[in-house]
Amino acid sequence: MTSTAATYDVRTAMPIRVELARQFRRRRTVVTYALLVLLPLIVVAAVKFGPQSSGSDSGRRFGGGSLDLVGLATSGAWNFTVTMLFFATGFLLVLVTAVFLGDTVASEAQWSTLRYLLAAPVPRRRLLWVKLVVGLLSTAGGLVLLIVTSYAVGWLAFGGGPLASPAGGSFSGPDAVWRVAVSAGFIFISLLFTAGIAFLMTVSTDAPLGAVGTALIIVIVSSILDAIEALGDLRQWLPTDYTNAWVGALQPQIDWSPMARGAALAFAAFVVLVGIAFLRFDRKDILS
Amino acid sequence: MSGIGAAVAAAALFAAAAGGAAAADGPSPQSLIVAGGPTSRSDPRPVEIDADLYLPATTPAPAIVVAHGFGGSKRDVTEQAQALADDGFVVLAYTARGFGESGGEISMNAPRFEVADARRIVDELARRPEVLTDAPGDPRIGVAGGSYGGALALLLAGYDDRVDAVAADITWNDLRSSLFGQSWVPARTLGVFKQWWAGGFFSVGLDQPGAGDDLCGRFTRAWCEAFDRAATGSPPTAGDDALLAASSPASVTDRVTVPTLIGVGQADSLFPYAQALANYRQIRGADPENPVRLVWHGGGHDGGSPEPERLTVMTAEWFTAHLAAGPAVPTVPEVTLVDGVLGADSRRQPVVASVPDLVDAPRVAVPLTGEGGVVRAPAGGAPAAVSSFPGIGGLAAQVGMAPPGQTVSFETAPVDRDLTVMGSPRVTVSLAADPPVGDVALFAQTRVVTAAGTETAPQGLVAPVRIERVGPTPTQVTIDLPAIATRVAAGDRLKVVVGTTDAAYRLPQRPALYRVGIGDDELLLPVPDDVTTTGQSAPAWLLLVVPLAAVVAGVVWALRPRPPRPESRPELVDTPVVVEHVSKTYRRGPTAVDDVGFTVPRGVVLGLLGPNGAGKTTTMRMLMGLIRPTGGEMYLFGERVHAGAPVLSRVGSLVEGAGFLPHVSGRANLELYWRATGRTGDPGYDQVLEIAGLGTAVDRKVGSYSQGMRQRLGIAQAMLGMPDLLMLDEPTNGLDPPQIREMRDVLRDYAATGRTVIVSSHMLAEVEMTCTHVVVMHRGRVVADGDVVDLKSAGERLEDVFLEIVGSDRTVGGG
Structure with a gap:
């Protein structure tokens, strides 16, 4: 047995790449990403091989009609991509966010690894910060994966071509990239609301599923409240009121206003929730 | 009221739905009856006009007459009237003749009747002390209205030069071309009759209170007959044309020389854009210096996406600028751009464009x-x-x-x-x-x-x-x-x-x-x-998220946990563990540890003993910085223990079972753990894996391990990098006897190198064979500590000593 004395440098505790390695080997991560890859494949299979409706063109169409976003889905890879974003923003991406942020600390508690990391010692704030960054990176990665897969699948199924705006006009090449990038950017920021709730939950419980589920329930309740007409203008204070505000990026001239409101609300909620999560975790007795 | 009436009433004014809160707060209006113009051609007695007067906080103030849409009454404009009163105007809202509680018959804004009524209302306002006057009998006054009320506003401004400002929304310029639509240019013939619209209006007039069973309802005979002719396909007579012309602002726009705000809806098949454009051009032509503004907004008689709030604000600003010397308002035409992607969202802010060259666009x-x-x-x-x-x-x-x-x-x-x-x-x-x-x-x-x-x-x-x-x-x-x-x-x-x-x-x-x-x-x-879009700028308060984020970050920073003082005791630098008066009381629970103190010297294997609930694990967790003591101090090598204290890097630990990522192999777990610890130097993977003795299983996922394998890997993880202090809670759990003996040798050898080991165990015989020192805890307190040899009298077993100390409580375990 040698007696080489180990030294310690707090700056090297819990590097982000180590946490990435710890998380990306998990089945949870693989399954979540697989869902995002499957969505466009399932939709394309449904369109291509599903029951054909009558009419010359309608066999390749689905959705509510020619005026809306979904109705244009089969007109090319870009439109298919934004349609997949539309399908995913309501629940799938919220679920992905809740899993990545809600599971991250609670699962360590469940595996009993949390106490060994903290006693290593990984400073608590360092641990939370890395957990937050990796959770958000994983969420962003899921979003990018969905977009890239949708584009590839859409390109194979429906060909390239410009992004046709449901509001009239079309965007070609770099403009289409810009529009989709703005959409994706806003979707990511609006997901921060879910991320904030899930992150606060994950430091508050030792049950990963409980944290994920609680975050989902809060987001769903917010969506239900948003659907209650009687609440009138009060609804504009619900972060979920802006779930689809990113379609403003598909207007001939980008309509920033609802996106700005939604982004500001989601970000404000995120900052406050994450702040509470840090303060809670600072002083928490680790009993797991 | 029929559907048409409801829609017209809803679209009737600049603000049907705005200002609700203001209306609820303000004082209730004062009802009054104004003596209007002659009741009819044959009856010169004044008609009774049902009106409401709203007073602002301070008087005298400029006055605004608010006229309602066709089929409505003064009650339809309550909210707008209240909002204008809140902005400092005396407001008089009234029910037009032929409608509601007012007397008389509907004459479609005829100069002799409806316009005369409005002039009597101006007289009434001129008499009131609350109203600011420009000259005796000449009040400072504005007129606002939508649709039917909008035409009245324009006609009154043409007939009464005491009017100082006008806001007329979704109304007509020429009633004949509005009801008989003709888009053939230049118009050579009478247009196509808007039967659905005209019929709808007529039925609203028939349905007014007091209409009785008369075929003409509350319409005058002349208008009733004109409608019958149009609806049955006969062209208007010369008399009908005269009626239509007299009720059209086109007949007076050359005399309207006061600031005029003209609104028109994009969803308006009744009074389309061309009607507003004609009003705009004619009034601008009357006096090029006179401020006139055209606002082509969402909504209109057909519904669409109205913008009542924006128009209410715009109207109030128009009157404030031109009646109360308020801030100047622009006269650049504005156009709302209505785009649909996922259907109309009434809460979406419209995109509004300023278009200076709207009326003479290339x-x-x-x-x-x-x-x-x-x-x-x-x-x-x-x-x-x-x-x-x-x-x-x-x-x-x-x-x-x-x-x-x-x-x-x-x-x-x-x-x-x-x-x-x-x-x-x-x-x-x-x-x-x-x-x-x-x-x-x-x-x-x-x-x-x-x-x-x-x-x-x-x-x-x-x-x-x-x-x-x-x-x-x-x-x-x-x-x-x-x-x-x-x-x-x-x-x-x-x-x-x-x-x-x-x-x-x-x-x-x-x-x-x-x-x-x-x-x-x-x-x-x-x-x-020249199209400049505005209105899509987000409200400025959104920027508050930036200071909010800064404040939250500041608060979180300010509340960061600080190491307790004193941070170190240099004289203890060679003593691995010093615990002094440490207590822990959980918020909802008993005192787990109560005034515990002990010292662990270098190079010993110390046994921490005690029955269930004695506080052994809590003490160990406190020494790892996982639990905050409610009192007392703990030092490792002279450094104060707290969450994340750097001195913890000299400690390897195993408490209440091992913790591993189940989805990766044992070896990868050790590597990932070491890379996360922030420790540098030689982790000694081979040595610790030899101690774990897992064989080829070390490359299998930990999820498949038995409890004993996990335990051995946990001890191996604690030994990574050969820390100066090893704290093992029940290390022999799940180990078989040969492995236990092996572990005993490992721990002894470990201490022999000058390092220190703390072991808690319920197997007293094991502790006796392994440990040189013991600390005995019971009910949160240290009841004995010292050298194993000193503690037991000759020939006695440690177990007997232990039972003696803790009394009848025989439950011994890993609490």
């Missing part, structure tokens, strides 16, 4: 092609195309339904650049009929076809055209298509659809066939050069 000619074809006008006018449901709602950008065979269309090539079209496109078609046809009605619409093939009809309106006779020789017919405000993207095509029917109009009854072709191979689009 025209862009785009080539128009199409074979043309024969269209059929059905007998009796049915079935008919539907473009709007007057009074119920328009179809917005939807392409309406048209029965087959009734339409022909022409298309442009894809436009080569983005165009913002604002105003009426103009098209010329050629029209022929063999055999000739008398009384021809046509309806034309502009559509946008995107590159992707979607087709929309911006604003969804149709342009009616009436021609008295079409023969075999083609007639060139130039049509001003409905005004549209839309963006046409490069690559989109424009399409002109010409049809023979529209359900909202009185259609010719005889069947006919026409050949429709292109008259002029260009479609002229009004494309303003």
